[in-house]
Structure formats: structure tokens, C-alpha cells
Amino acid sequence: MATVKKIPIPPKVGEYWPRYRRRALLITVVVQLIAAILIIFPLANSGAVASTGDLILAIVTVLTATMLLNIILVMHLLVPLGDISAALTHISGEPTIVKPPNPNDRHFEQDGFKPLLQLVYAVSSQRDNKQEGGESDDTTSVNFEDILSTLPVGFVAMNADGKIIYANKAAPVRVDSDGNSNLELLFDQNDTLEKWVAECNERSVHGEKIWQRIANKIPGEEDRKIYDISASYEKGKTAEVVLTLIDRSGTYQPEDDDLDFIAFAAHELRGPITVIRGYLDVLGEELEASLDEEQTELLSRLVVSSNRLSGYINNILNASRYDRRHLKLRLKEDSLANIYDSIKDDMHLRASSQRRLLSVDLPDTLPTIAADATGVSEVLGNFIDNAIKYSHDGGVVTVTAEATDDFVTVLVEDKGIGMPDQVVRNLFHKFYRSHRSRETVAGTGIGLYICKAIVESHGGTVGVRSTEGQGSVFTFSLPVYASVAEKLKANDNSNEKFIGKGEGWIKNHAMYRG
Amino acid sequence: MAIKTILCIEDDRFIGEMYVRSLKKAGYDVDWMVDGNDGLVAARNKPYDLILLDIMLPERRGSEILQALRGKEDLIPNTKIIVLTNFDQDEESRVAMEHNVDAYLIKAEITPKTLLKVVSALDGKAAQSGQ
Incomplete structure (x- = not known):
């Protein structure tokens, strides 16, 4: 490890090896020369050698031979050091022309040098990991937290x-x-x-x-x-x-404030409507005996209009909620017949005061549905109201229902003016009104938009078929209660005190299906 | 325990008069308060069988009155409460109120006749549960 730590210290790792090799060769040569001198002097003095020429020849021969042998020996002994040095130079990341030794070379495998080289490379990769992960984390995570x-x-x-x-x-x-x-x-x-x-x-x-x-x-x-x-x-x-x-309070809060504004505005509008609807009801009952036919008719128009007004306010409130994702429904087991019952009188009054015939057939034998009663009554009311508006004097509006698989589909049919295709396509868009209906029929263009929103929030669908000049069929399907009962029960937050059959009441949405 | 005495806390004079008139005609004994403070005092001082509670009230809002009456402990366990409002609250606030009341109705959606039906339905429930 100590060697590894010294790696990045200058002078450069790669420079050490050539310098060391030079010095080793120099020492070898010097040692050889000293050895030669030490041999030559005793030989020359002893006179064991015949002539000076022979002596020099002998010395040069021996010196050259031993020096060559020694150099070869030293070079051979230095090979592993050279390889280790080359490997270390390589992992130090310094630029070098020396090829890093490959531990998988055959001669490394044969002489057993392979594990040594592998160790060098392994130590190096450990060091790299540490720098990327652990150590650096310790030093920077504190700052990271500060930043966060x-x-x-x-x-x-x-x-x-x-x-x-x-x-x-x-x-x-x-x-x-x-x-x-x-x-x-x-x-x-x-x-x-x-x-x-x-x-x-x-x-x-x-x-x-x-x-x-x-x-x-x-x-x-x-x-x-x-x-x-x-x-x-x-x-x-x-x-x-x-x-x-x-x-995102900055963005959403003003929208919520708008919603508050709409809620306050609705509150103000509903005050007078409460009194109008209330006293119309009271008067209708108390004056019943004394009114002639025409007066009764006029009174019923007042009732229909005030009921409509109240419905429009609900549409506006619901649409603004829906746009801001605040529309919440509470689904529970209910029957279409029961829901229609709550608006039945109003609907028949609306039809008769505009001289339409309203025929409603929602048999008790239909499976119960998972419905928000207020929401579904608003959808039914809007659909029937539309059918009344867009049909002819004396026309018939028929409401029927059929059960298919997991859905109950309600059909509201009129034999009225009908619509061309391009109108049908845009029908459920907010504030959309066909050119013709803008001129001839009162309305805001918000009704069908909110109907679609309410039905889809139940996990259902809306639809329309229309033939220009022949009439239209508006449909909406709602999930059969049995098909979603388990999911609804799982969300029971048990408010049994609320008037009605508390089956657990639920907020949005289409997620109850599938 | 049949419903006989009713406290109506309602600041809109026309609406208040309308409900009181119909309830009295139907034979109930009705007291009417027009602001939140008087309403709370009346609710505490006399054991009513039923309280009709508006939300948007001067002095003290209906939600505060409810909190004072049924927040920490139920000071009026023998009284039923119907919230009658034209103010469409956000869902959370509404659910919070609904937990503490017997009915929650939008005034513009009901007529005095409907109110009488709801009151007698509550009465029926009370009779059924043997109170």
C-alpha cells in the first residue's frame, strides 16, 4: 500500500526505471573494472605471465567476457522490476510509450510473475473505486447536505x-x-x-x-x-x-382563491334563489285551490326557471372545481330510479311547461350502480334539459336504460333538430355551442362539459348519436355497483351519520375501474 | 325522543323567516337567532332537539359554533344538527363538518317542504334507534 501511495509523488514514476537501470549498469561496469585491477596488479608483480602483451590480451578478454556476462545477468535480474515499474507507470496515469505488461502473457504465467502483476492492477482498481465512492463521499456529503x-x-x-x-x-x-x-x-x-x-x-x-x-x-x-x-x-x-x-403555492393559490371567489359568488346567488324556490313551493301548495289554469301554468314556469337557475349555478361550481381538480364525488350503491326520483317532479314540470312529453322508464330491475347521487342527478337533469330545449313543440323525450356487462347505460332520446357531425365532435367541450344553437337556444355551453367530467369521474363514459333533422340520443354509462364494490369498501371512511344509506363515501375517480 | 324544539341559526332574514314559518306551521317550537354568538349562547343554554346551522354567519361562523359544541366533548349529545348552507366549502372542510352533524344540505337545493321531510326522517331514525 505504501508504494501505491507514493505513486503520484513527483519526479515522475516512469522516469525512475530508466535511471535506476543506467545506474545499475554503471555500477556493474565499475565493479568489473575494480575487480580487473585487483586481479591485474598481483598478476603483473608476481611475474607469472610471460609477456606484457599476453597480460593485456588476457585481461581484456577476461574483462570483456565477465563484463558482458554481468551485464546480461543484471539485465535479466532487472526484468521483473522493469515490468512492475511499467505496470505502475501505467496505473499512475502518466503519459508513457512503454506498453503495460499483460499479466496474461504466457511467460508471466510460466515464471509465476502473473499473480504479482495482477496484484498491482487490483490495488490500483481498489484505489480508483475508493476515490469515486467512499472517500470522496465522506468529504463532500457534508457540503451536499448544506446545499440541499x-x-x-x-x-x-x-x-x-x-x-x-x-x-x-x-x-x-x-x-x-x-x-x-x-x-x-x-x-x-x-x-x-x-x-x-x-x-x-x-x-x-x-x-x-x-x-x-x-x-x-x-x-x-x-x-x-x-x-x-x-x-x-x-x-x-x-x-x-x-x-x-x-x-407551487404561487401558481395554485390564486387559482384556489378564484375558486373561493366562485364559491362566494355562488353563495350570494343562491341566497335569493333559496327564497324564490322556497316560497314558490309554499305558494304553490297554499294557493293550489284558488289559482286558475293559466295562473298555475305561470307559477310552474317560475318554478322551472328558478330550478334551472339553481342547476346552472351548480354547473358553474362543478366546472370550476373540475378544472382545478377539486371535483370530488362520493360513490355509493344507489339505483337510477332512486336518483331520478329526486329530480322527477322538476323534470316533468320542465317538460310540460315547454309542451314536451317526457317518458322515463328506469325499471327497478336494473342492477344498482356506484354513483354520487347529486352528480348523477345533475347529469340526468342536464341531458333531459338539453333534449327538451332541442326538440320540437309537442316532441317526445324518452329516457331508458339498459345493463351491459359491468355498466348501466342511460339513453336520453329526442326527435328534435339533431346535429351535423362537426357539431357532435365538439359537443362535450367547455363553452362550445353550435352556431345555430347560439342564435336560438339559451344556455352556457358548460352543461355537457361538466356532465362528461362527472360521468368520467365515476369511471363511466358519455356518448352521442345524432342525425340532423331527426334527433339525437345522448348516453352515459355508469359502473354496476357489484363490479366496483370491493374497491369502494376498501376506501370506506364510514360516515354513517350522513342522511342516506351510508355505504362508505368516496372521493374521485375513474381509478375505481380496472 | 321526538323532535319538538328547534333552534334556527340563520342570518338571512328572508330565509330564516321562511324556515321558521314552515316549521311553526308544522307544529315545531322554533327559536331563531341571526348571528353566530347569539346562536352559540342559545344552543348552550337550552336543550334543543334540533339545531339548523348556517355556516356563513356574522360574529361566529357555523364551523366555529360546531367546534365549540362538539369539538373537544359533545356538549349537546341529545341534540341533532342539520347544517344548512349555500356556501360550497372545499371537500376537506365539508367532510370535517359532516362527521359531527346529522345532515348537510344546500339551501338552494331544498324547499321548506323538503326540510320538513328531512326533519321527520331524522325523527324517524331517532324513534327507530329507541332514543
């Missing part, structure tokens, strides 16, 4: 048990009385982080997900923030789940 703590973006790392192992300052984390850190985020209860992690645990090695508009507190509380959250999941890592939270 100053960022406006929240970071949270969780281990496989769902425990928070790191959270920076910007992360909405609350420490409870037991000292445990918890995320302070109000996920939609059907789309929580826990659920996603559990799903990943079950079937993925790697996963990513993004949530939008997740608040840390309910509206009205102090320091409420709304985040977009990106999560990544890596099975087996120390930090199995990593969350990045971007505070």
Missing part, C-alpha cells in the same frame, strides 16, 4: 420501512411527540404515496410518479402550501423512495 438545506425544493429520502431517513429544510415534515418524522401532506386518499410504494414493492424494481396539487394543510390553516411532487423508487437502495417537492 438551502434549496427551496423539498427533498425527502425514505428507507424500505417507509421511515424518513433524510429531509431537507424545505420538505414538509412534521416531527411527532415520539420523535418520528412524518410527511405533512394531504394526498387524495385513493392515490396516496403509501399506496404507490406498496404497489412498487409488489411489482417493480424501479418506479417514478408525479402528483400535482398536493397541499400540506387544509384550506384556511396557516402556512398552507401546495406542492407538485415527484417520487422515485429503487428497490434495495438505502433510500428506497426519494421525493422531490416543488412548492
Whole structure:
């Protein structure tokens, strides 16, 4: 190890080997010369050699031979050192023309030098790993944490048990009385982080997900923030789940304030409507005996109009909620007949006051559906109202339903003006109104848009068939209760006190299907 | 325990009058308060069978009244509460309120006649559960 550590110290690693070899050869030559002198002098003095010429010849011959032998010997002995030096020069990363010795060469294998070379290379790769991972981590992670703590973006790392192992300052984390850190985020209860992690645990090695508009507190509380959250999941890592939270309050809060404005506006509008609808109901009952036929008719127009007005306000509220992802439905077991019952009187009054015939056949034998009763009654009301508006005087509006597989489909049919194809295509878009209907029929163009939103939030679909001049059939399908019952029950948050048959009430969405 | 006495906390004079008129005609004994503070005082001082509670009230909001009456402990265990509002709250706040009340109705969606039906339905429930 000590050798390895000296590697990067100057002078350069590659320079050592040639210098050392030169010195070794020089020493060999010098030692040979000294040895020769030590032999020559006693020989010359002793007179054992006949002539000086013979003496010189003998000396030169012996000297040359031994010197050559010694040089060859030294060079041979230095080979392993040369190889090690070349290997070390190579791993030091210095530029060099010397080829690094290959431990797999046959002669290395034969003379047993291979493990030695392999060791040199192995030590080198260990050192590289350390620099990339461990050591450098120790020195920079402190800074890393400092950097994270100053960022406006929240970071949270969780281990496989769902425990928070790191959270920076910007992360909405609350420490409870037991000292445990918890995320302070109000996920939609059907789309929580826990659920996603559990799903990943079950079937993925790697996963990513993004949530939008997740608040840390309910509206009205102090320091409420709304985040977009990106999560990544890596099975087996120390930090199995990593969350990045971007505070988008600046964008979402004004939108929520708009929503508040709409809610307040609706509140103001609904006040007078409450009184109008209320007293119309009271008057209708109390004056029933004394009104003549025409007056009764006029009164019913007042009732129909005020009911419509109230429906429009609901449409606006729902549409603004839907656009801001605030539309929440609570699905429970219900029957179409039962839901229609709540708007039946209103619908018949609307039809008769505009001289249409309304025929509704929603038999009790249909399977029950998973429905938000208020939402579905609004869809039915909008569809029937449209059919009344766009049919002819004295026309018939027929409402029927059929069960297919896991869905109950409601058909609202009129024999009215119908629509060409290009109108049908745009029909469910917000504020869309066909050129013709703009001129002849009152409306906002928001009704079908919100109908589609409500139905799709149930996991259902809307549809329309139309022939110009012959009439239209609007349809919507809702899931049969039995087909989604398990999922709904799993989300039961048991508010049995609410009037009605509490089957557990649920927020959004299409996720209940499939 | 049949519902006999009703406290109506409602700041809109027309709406208040309308409900009180219909409820009285139906034979209930009705007190009517127009602001939140008076409403809370009345609710604490007299054991009503039913409270009709508006949310957007002057002085003290309906949610605060509910919190005061049923927040930490239920001060009025024998009283039923119907929230009557025209204010469409956000889902979270609404769910929080619904946990503590017997019904939550949008005023513009009901007429006095419907209200009477809901009250007698609550009465029916109370009778059924043998209270």
C-alpha cells in the first residue's frame, strides 16, 4: 500500500526505471573494472605471465567476457522490476510509450510473475473505486447536505420501512411527540404515496410518479402550501423512495382563491334563489285551490326557471372545481330510479311547461350502480334539459336504460333538430355551442362539459348519436355497483351519520375501474 | 325522543323567516337567532332537539359554533344538527363538518317542504334507534 501511495509523488514514476537501470549498469561496469585491477596488479608483480602483451590480451578478454556476462545477468535480474515499474507507470496515469505488461502473457504465467502483476492492477482498481465512492463521499456529503438545506425544493429520502431517513429544510415534515418524522401532506386518499410504494414493492424494481396539487394543510390553516411532487423508487437502495417537492403555492393559490371567489359568488346567488324556490313551493301548495289554469301554468314556469337557475349555478361550481381538480364525488350503491326520483317532479314540470312529453322508464330491475347521487342527478337533469330545449313543440323525450356487462347505460332520446357531425365532435367541450344553437337556444355551453367530467369521474363514459333533422340520443354509462364494490369498501371512511344509506363515501375517480 | 324544539341559526332574514314559518306551521317550537354568538349562547343554554346551522354567519361562523359544541366533548349529545348552507366549502372542510352533524344540505337545493321531510326522517331514525 505504501508504494501505491507514493505513486503520484513527483519526479515522475516512469522516469525512475530508466535511471535506476543506467545506474545499475554503471555500477556493474565499475565493479568489473575494480575487480580487473585487483586481479591485474598481483598478476603483473608476481611475474607469472610471460609477456606484457599476453597480460593485456588476457585481461581484456577476461574483462570483456565477465563484463558482458554481468551485464546480461543484471539485465535479466532487472526484468521483473522493469515490468512492475511499467505496470505502475501505467496505473499512475502518466503519459508513457512503454506498453503495460499483460499479466496474461504466457511467460508471466510460466515464471509465476502473473499473480504479482495482477496484484498491482487490483490495488490500483481498489484505489480508483475508493476515490469515486467512499472517500470522496465522506468529504463532500457534508457540503451536499448544506446545499440541499438551502434549496427551496423539498427533498425527502425514505428507507424500505417507509421511515424518513433524510429531509431537507424545505420538505414538509412534521416531527411527532415520539420523535418520528412524518410527511405533512394531504394526498387524495385513493392515490396516496403509501399506496404507490406498496404497489412498487409488489411489482417493480424501479418506479417514478408525479402528483400535482398536493397541499400540506387544509384550506384556511396557516402556512398552507401546495406542492407538485415527484417520487422515485429503487428497490434495495438505502433510500428506497426519494421525493422531490416543488412548492407551487404561487401558481395554485390564486387559482384556489378564484375558486373561493366562485364559491362566494355562488353563495350570494343562491341566497335569493333559496327564497324564490322556497316560497314558490309554499305558494304553490297554499294557493293550489284558488289559482286558475293559466295562473298555475305561470307559477310552474317560475318554478322551472328558478330550478334551472339553481342547476346552472351548480354547473358553474362543478366546472370550476373540475378544472382545478377539486371535483370530488362520493360513490355509493344507489339505483337510477332512486336518483331520478329526486329530480322527477322538476323534470316533468320542465317538460310540460315547454309542451314536451317526457317518458322515463328506469325499471327497478336494473342492477344498482356506484354513483354520487347529486352528480348523477345533475347529469340526468342536464341531458333531459338539453333534449327538451332541442326538440320540437309537442316532441317526445324518452329516457331508458339498459345493463351491459359491468355498466348501466342511460339513453336520453329526442326527435328534435339533431346535429351535423362537426357539431357532435365538439359537443362535450367547455363553452362550445353550435352556431345555430347560439342564435336560438339559451344556455352556457358548460352543461355537457361538466356532465362528461362527472360521468368520467365515476369511471363511466358519455356518448352521442345524432342525425340532423331527426334527433339525437345522448348516453352515459355508469359502473354496476357489484363490479366496483370491493374497491369502494376498501376506501370506506364510514360516515354513517350522513342522511342516506351510508355505504362508505368516496372521493374521485375513474381509478375505481380496472 | 321526538323532535319538538328547534333552534334556527340563520342570518338571512328572508330565509330564516321562511324556515321558521314552515316549521311553526308544522307544529315545531322554533327559536331563531341571526348571528353566530347569539346562536352559540342559545344552543348552550337550552336543550334543543334540533339545531339548523348556517355556516356563513356574522360574529361566529357555523364551523366555529360546531367546534365549540362538539369539538373537544359533545356538549349537546341529545341534540341533532342539520347544517344548512349555500356556501360550497372545499371537500376537506365539508367532510370535517359532516362527521359531527346529522345532515348537510344546500339551501338552494331544498324547499321548506323538503326540510320538513328531512326533519321527520331524522325523527324517524331517532324513534327507530329507541332514543
